[in-house]
Amino acid sequence: MQVICLSRGVFVGGEELAEQLASKLGYACLSREQLSESATEEGIPVGKLEMAITRQSSFSERLALEREHYLAFITSQICDRSMNEGLVYHGRTAHLLMSGISHVLRVRVVTGEERRIRAAMQRLGVDRRRARRYLEDVDDDWRRWTHSLHGVSWEDTSHYDLTLNLDQLSVENAAAGLTAIAQLPDFQVTPASQKAVLDLRLAAHSRLALARDDRTSQAAYKVRADSGVVTVSYLPHDAGRAEAVAAVVSGVAGVSQVRSTMATTNILWVQEEFEPSSDSFRDVAEIATKWNAAVELVRLASEREAIPTADEQSGGGNPAPPARALAGSASYDGGIEDDVEEPSENGGVTPTIEELARLGRSGGGRVVAGGAHGLVASIDRSVPYSLVVLGEVFGDRGHAAKIRMRRELQTFLSDHIKAPVVAVEELKQQYLFGTRDVFRAFALLVAVVILFIAVFSHQRQVLDFLLGEWWTEGNLGHVVAAGVVALVVPIVAYLYGSFSKIVLKLIKIE
Amino acid sequence: MTSFLVQHFIVLDLTTALEVVLLGFIGGVLSGFIGSGGAFFMTPGMMNLGVPGIVAVGSNITHKFGKAMMGSRKHAELGNVDHRLGAYLIVTSFLGIRIAVWINSMLFKGGSGDHGAGGSAGSNLYISLVFAGVLSLVAVSMLRDALGSGGDEGESGPSKRIAEALARIHLPPYIRFPVGDTRISLWVLLMVGLATGYLAGTIGVGGFIGVPAMIYVFGVPTAVAAGTELYLAMFMGAFGAINYALEGYVDLRLTMLLYLGSLVGIYIGVYGTKVVKEVVIRIVTGTVILLCVASRAIAMPVYLRQLGWIEMNPWWDTYLNLASKVMLFAAGVTGTVIILWNVVRAYRQRRRIQSTLMEARAAA
Numbered sequence: 001m002q003v004i005c006l007s008r009g010v011f012v013g014g015e016e017l018a019e020q021l022a023s024k025l026g027y028a029c030l031s032r033e034q035l036s037e038s039a040t041e042e043g044i045p046v047g048k049l050e051m052a053i054t055r056q057s058s059f060s061e062r063l064a065l066e067r068e069h070y071l072a073f074i075t076s077q078i079c080d081r082s083m084n085e086g087l088v089y090h091g092r093t094a095h096l097l098m099s100g101i102s103h104v105l106r107v108r109v110v111t112g113e114e115r116r117i118r119a120a121m122q123r124l125g126v127d128r129r130r131a132r133r134y135l136e137d138v139d140d141d142w143r144r145w146t147h148s149l150h151g152v153s154w155e156d157t158s159h160y161d162l163t164l165n166l167d168q169l170s171v172e173n174a175a176a177g178l179t180a181i182a183q184l185p186d187f188q189v190t191p192a193s194q195k196a197v198l199d200l201r202l203a204a205h206s207r208l209a210l211a212r213d214d215r216t217s218q219a220a221y222k223v224r225a226d227s228g229v230v231t232v233s234y235l236p237h238d239a240g241r242a243e244a245v246a247a248v249v250s251g252v253a254g255v256s257q258v259r260s261t262m263a264t265t266n267i268l269w270v271q272e273e274f275e276p277s278s279d280s281f282r283d284v285a286e287i288a289t290k291w292n293a294a295v296e297l298v299r300l301a302s303e304r305e306a307i308p309t310a311d312e313q314s315g316g317g318n319p320a321p322p323a324r325a326l327a328g329s330a331s332y333d334g335g336i337e338d339d340v341e342e343p344s345e346n347g348g349v350t351p352t353i354e355e356l357a358r359l360g361r362s363g364g365g366r367v368v369a370g371g372a373h374g375l376v377a378s379i380d381r382s383v384p385y386s387l388v389v390l391g392e393v394f395g396d397r398g399h400a401a402k403i404r405m406r407r408e409l410q411t412f413l414s415d416h417i418k419a420p421v422v423a424v425e426e427l428k429q430q431y432l433f434g435t436r437d438v439f440r441a442f443a444l445l446v447a448v449v450i451l452f453i454a455v456f457s458h459q460r461q462v463l464d465f466l467l468g469e470w471w472t473e474g475n476l477g478h479v480v481a482a483g484v485v486a487l488v489v490p491i492v493a494y495l496y497g498s499f500s501k502i503v504l505k506l507i508k509i510e
Numbered sequence: 511m512t513s514f515l516v517q518h519f520i521v522l523d524l525t526t527a528l529e530v531v532l533l534g535f536i537g538g539v540l541s542g543f544i545g546s547g548g549a550f551f552m553t554p555g556m557m558n559l560g561v562p563g564i565v566a567v568g569s570n571i572t573h574k575f576g577k578a579m580m581g582s583r584k585h586a587e588l589g590n591v592d593h594r595l596g597a598y599l600i601v602t603s604f605l606g607i608r609i610a611v612w613i614n615s616m617l618f619k620g621g622s623g624d625h626g627a628g629g630s631a632g633s634n635l636y637i638s639l640v641f642a643g644v645l646s647l648v649a650v651s652m653l654r655d656a657l658g659s660g661g662d663e664g665e666s667g668p669s670k671r672i673a674e675a676l677a678r679i680h681l682p683p684y685i686r687f688p689v690g691d692t693r694i695s696l697w698v699l700l701m702v703g704l705a706t707g708y709l710a711g712t713i714g715v716g717g718f719i720g721v722p723a724m725i726y727v728f729g730v731p732t733a734v735a736a737g738t739e740l741y742l743a744m745f746m747g748a749f750g751a752i753n754y755a756l757e758g759y760v761d762l763r764l765t766m767l768l769y770l771g772s773l774v775g776i777y778i779g780v781y782g783t784k785v786v787k788e789v790v791i792r793i794v795t796g797t798v799i800l801l802c803v804a805s806r807a808i809a810m811p812v813y814l815r816q817l818g819w820i821e822m823n824p825w826w827d828t829y830l831n832l833a834s835k836v837m838l839f840a841a842g843v844t845g846t847v848i849i850l851w852n853v854v855r856a857y858r859q860r861r862r863i864q865s866t867l868m869e870a871r872a873a874a
Contacts, residue, residue, distance in 0.1 A: 140693065456763065462763070466761070468758055481755055482755035485751055489575055489576045489751065489762075493579060496773055
């Protein structure tokens with residue numbers, strides 16, 4: 001059922017709006033405070049977690065695990081509650097819990113500073129200066145909380161569908177407006193968005209099961225679900241828990257298969273069609289093995305493709321298409337689709353995931369529609385990506401348009417994801433050892449050797465020069481010596497640093 | 511005793527050169543492992559080899575310049591550099607470096623810099639005292655953090671108290687930093703820049719103050735703190751290198767030899783962080799730093815005697831220097847061996863898993 005997430009600050013009027021909206025729509029209303037209480041009953045030290053994050057004290061491994069436990073708990077609670085009835089949830093980071101799902105309406109509720117200060121003065125019984133200070137401090141705490149849990153800015157408007165300012169608008173009218181917006185076709189449940197919620201719910205349940213079981217509770221995991229197939233990645237020092245992980249997750253209702261991957265980091269591979277026997281697959285798999293990384297596939301559906309149904313997806317294991325753009329584009333064709341070539345089964349996602357799973361490098365996969373924005377919205381910011389590989393996309397466009405759009409997408413991804421974005425054809429050159437590296441390493445080594453011989457065979461002259469006393473008048477000698485040091489040192493660092501990097505690339509330690 | 515080739519620059523024979531390369535390698539491994547500069551090991555290590563403190567600091571800050579330049583490029587690619595925050599810190603850090611170079615030069619020249627009794631001893635003692643004071647605090651914080659986080663109590667670490675105390679002080683104007691997603695008082699910002707610059711200029715370890723300050727006092731995410739510190743280190747290193755070079759205290763030979771070890775070691779150290787638990791990382795680095803401090807403390811009576819502040823038979827100088835050197839190298843080598851052992855074990859484990867998977871695949 002539909003979910004409306006209201007992200008609100010303190011003394012904004014968000015709670016009242018949420019209650020009125022839920023009442024108008026006949027939905028259940030759930031607050032962050034209620035969820036926090038349930039989480040505390042579950043045994044999660046929510047208070048301690050909040051103190052550690054907002055007061056910026058050191059964050060122990062134990063607390064990092066509790067943070068994951070907390071996120072899985074609230075996600076599973078919201079998904080469970082929305083299974084049978086519509087839900088209005090209001091809290092700090094409500095909009096980020098279910099991002100990328102089309103039937104989740106994400107609203108930010110704000111109001112003017114003056115109104116908030118007056119409300120704070122009245123409610124807390126403090127003077128104006130203290131009220132302002134209180135609001136600034138609480139807003140800062142909430143910013144830190146959002147950053148810590150989701151890795152994004154609380155104020156970033158790209159994570160909201162709508163921002164409501166209650167300065168001029170009454171709560172009643174705001175609720176009426178939101179009721180109308182919630183009924184728009186863009187925010188209705190589609191088979192694809194329903195599947196995305198089911199996958200999110202299964203992943204949260206699986207993570208929760210791992211946190212609750214004594215055998216697996218002491219380790220960090222990243223969990224993804226896709227039509228009953230759950231992929232769990234863990235760090236190398238937790239390799240001993242692999243069997244327990246499989247046993248615990250397979251016991252979760254709805255899990256048909258468990259895939260475990262030992263990974264220290266993640267590689268995101270974006271492409272339109274995947275092929276496990278291709279050269280690009282070999283390059284990505286080699287880098288993933290070298291880096292101990294899990295490869296997460298994202299199939300960027302072309303704009304001309306029809307909306308995938310839940311049935312179509314269930315066979316191939318492609319979860320979570322946001323389907324927002326697809327729903328939009330479908331509304332223009334009047335139900336008549338163009339003659340488009342049928343893509344291979346799920347764009348090759350299923351066989352590619354299976355091949356990666358065989359190599360122990362699978363990080364799951366999904367189909368995303370909605371172009372660059374849909375892609376960025378679907379990315380989990382808490383996952384540490386080391387590399388984004390951009391393969392062939394926009395295949396239905398002409399050559400020139402394809403190149404331009406791909407370059408634009410690469411720039412867009414670089415701006416939004418904190419990881420290098422590399423085109424698939426450049427992977428070999430940048431991250432794998434090749435013949436070109438042999439020549440480069442040789443040239444660098446020769447340059448380094450020449451520099452060292454030049455300096456160490458003329459030590460006395462070099463030191464005399466560095467003292468700057470060879471110029472008897474004024475400070476020119478010192479200035480020239482300092483200039484040469486400032487010039488030579490970065491050159492040596494670059495030449496020898498690049499040479500070391502190539503050698504370590506050869507022995508696969510990067 | 512160490513002989514000098516030209517004024518305050520030591521003679522570099524093959525053994526000494528190899529020792530400097532080893533210093534660079536251990537410093538690089540520890541630096542990659544801890545995520546900060548390796549000067550806490552390399553500066554005292556060079557002093558143990560007979561390099562005057564001021565030349566050790568000057569050569570090391572020059573080495574830091576090139577290393578930070580390589581590292582900050584990678585962090586910038588990952589979007590971990592808050593250039594605005596860096597720019598604010600750079601301004602005052604330059605002032606801090608200038609003060610540090612001035613004090614160091616005054617003490618060195620005041621003692622006539624003749625490397626004998628009372629020569630560079632004043633400067634050496636000053637550097638050793640600052641080194642021991644700052645790094646004792648860092649090591650104790652690290653070990654308390656590591657041992658505290660083993661239990662259920664998550665809110666450990668003395669830095670929290672400092673952060674809370676600073677958070678209570680309201681010092682406008684505040685400046686907003688979008689990448690770090692934080693708001694910082696201009697005055698706190700200037701003080702941190704000054705302290706970072708002063709420490710970088712005095713002992714070459716500004717990162718030990720800069721990174722925790724950015725995380726705990728400014729509220730910047732850890733990755734952004736490390737990236738911004740490296741960006742800052744590039745400018746501080748360049749400014750420090752130019753300042754020390756203008757005074758004639760940079761030994762280019764030492765800087766080049768340090769690179770030979772450090773630029774390889776740093777990659778191994780970073781690899782180590784992926785295969786070693788965080789609590790072990792903190793315990794290993796905290797212990798190594800504490801032993802580096804102890805090694806410096808052992809050498810201090812020699813400087814006190816050279817200054818004529820204590821009565822001691824000069825015969826002891828050789829033994830105290832040797833003990834200090836052995837302790838420093840033992841600490842560094844042990845820490846590096848622990849890291850390398852974990853790296854090799856993980857490397858072999860990875861190869862074993864790969865071959866098992868290949869066999870399973872072939873059988874299928």
